[in-house]
Amino acid sequence: MGKPFSVNINRFDPYKTFRFLIYFGTSTTPVAAMSKATALKRSSDVIEYKEAGNMIIRKGLGRTKYEPITLERGLTHDNDFEQWANAAQVLDTGAPQQSLKELRRDIAIILQNEQGQPVYRYKVYRCWVSEYQALPDLDAGANAIAIEHIKLENDGWERDKSVTEPNQAG
Template identity: 55%
Template structure:
């Protein structure tokens, strides 16, 4: 079993606004929102013949929910290039899908308020099931245009090799 050291000075939970996403060994620019990591395990109910008044429960199949990523529209084409590996309309008959490399493992890194890496999740065998190239445009709004991808995945795990950061402390000068 892995041994963890506990930062006895930290009582506050980590915030949800400092994070980065990485795939193909590079950080993806401008991601402003990452959907939650959620898994659900089906419940299999069964009864014993000698005990007809109650049922037992066992775990069944586990499903991992899709993860959505959002970012402001820029000239960076990473979302579009990955989405086109799943379906590229103009590629020609028989080559619309890149079966060789349409799946990627991604990393979701969460940082503390000081910008130190707090923990990382590895998400396995992701592929783009939904791509929105451009959000609604509205001349009366004051907002950023958003791109969106939805990633199907086959599971995730926390990277236990990432240690808890030793958080900085500052001394305030007297006077």
């Protein structure tokens, strides 16, 4: 990525959700034909405990879990989804079809402003494909595009704070 941007303190409108890019691993090319990505979500368990001699129940922080992320796109000849999903596929040989080092990848999710400039970037760590849909339901009477999707389990994510909205003034 280029230089970090300065923050536009004059912005009041929220960002739109339709301008985003997804990158797999260290690729410098975004994944083709992306149409949808589910929300980044995490939750932490609450541990309740009581101290001796105190009637108040205290609450402590327990384990944190990260929800899977589902990526959808129109079916094209780009085979990024299929190759990654095949890394976890075990056929009758009893071994994964591809190298286990290809199983887990980091991804980057970049939200863009209306001008196509990056304003938020999230790094998602050690993702692997737990579900792959190669084709949707096929219906000769329907008027829809073919969508494929992958569901990514992950070991957590964080915001890259070096990316902020460019200053729109001037």
